[in-house]
Amino acid sequence: MARESFAIGNVRVRAGSAKEVELPITRLVTGGDVTLPVRVIHGREPGPVIWVNAAIHGDEVLGVEVIRRVMAGLDPKSLRGTLVAVPVVNVLGFMTGDRYLPDRRDLNRSFPGSARGSLASRIAHLFMTEVVSKCELGIDLHTAADRRDNYPQIRADLDDPVTHRLALAFGAPVMVHAKIRDGSLRQAGLDVGARVLLYEAGMAMRFDEEPIRVGVEGVRRVLVQLDMLDCPPELIDPPYVEECRTSGWVRARGTGILHLEVNLGAEVSAGQRLGGLSDTFGRRVRLVHADRSGVVIGLTRAPIVNAGDALVHIAQ
Structure with a gap:
């Protein structure tokens, strides 16, 4: 039929x-x-x-x-x-x-x-x-x-x-x-x-x-x-x-211009440096570190960030 x-x-x-x-x-x-x-x-x-x-x-x-x-x-x-x-x-x-x-x-x-x-x-x-x-x-x-x-x-x-x-x-x-x-x-x-x-x-x-x-x-x-x-x-x-069973965002602990040192898909370890924040004169004001181990599944592409902004999404 x-x-x-x-x-x-x-x-x-x-x-x-x-x-x-x-x-x-x-x-x-x-x-x-x-x-x-x-x-x-x-x-x-x-x-x-x-x-x-x-x-x-x-x-x-x-x-x-x-x-x-x-x-x-x-x-x-x-x-x-x-x-x-x-x-x-x-x-x-x-x-x-x-x-x-x-x-x-x-x-x-x-x-x-x-x-x-x-x-x-x-x-x-x-x-x-x-x-x-x-x-x-x-x-x-x-x-x-x-x-x-x-x-x-x-x-x-x-x-x-x-x-x-x-x-x-x-x-x-x-x-x-x-x-x-x-x-x-x-x-x-x-x-x-x-x-x-x-x-x-x-x-x-x-x-x-x-x-x-x-x-x-x-x-x-x-x-x-x-x-x-x-x-x-x-x-x-x-x-x-x-x-991956869980995931979370690493957030900015300060305000500044963001320079990331990781790419999407990268495997990172807890405590690893992911980048840093600088002021408008290029002085480094804060480092960004991974708060867990896992794979990077998301990134901000905004160059200017404020304290609390989501920067790097890591899945475990």
């Missing part, structure tokens, strides 16, 4: 085909409509139904390119299962390069949302209703916040055996056991029975080829792990993955 079509919004996608759908969000003051762009690749053969999304924060453009490259290599006639791709969730923030929505709300603290709530709440509700509720797994693509840089990493509940297996299959250099935050997509997905892998890599408002490559290969590896794709030759050899 032929596989049933996939319903989303007011359309149905036939098995063995792909279709783009525009889900209504709101209307601009000028009268133009704002919609959530979704592409459904509904495989001819049965299999898992998963989603992949990016730009929940409007300045996180790197994941949009990851999704573009993943979709370009998929054929609905050979795909087993269904992939629902949402390259831009925070459409209004994306158009202006803003992390947040026009009402300054963080969309990733607004899930599961409400049909009658704020704009952020309504977008979250739409995404949950039309995408998450129909899937068993999601891959949520993020970058670091403004003026920060992240080493490619998967953040997930590594105590769950299935999630652990999929995080390992993704093949990012590091996977971190991360607590779930209230209002996040990870939390809302878990509440309705959908596992979520969160990929963090790179910087806001910037394309960086290495994090993009890791992201594209990671999504494809998960599809292979779920038997939705046959494994291509370039993905046969699994990469080495460092598993």
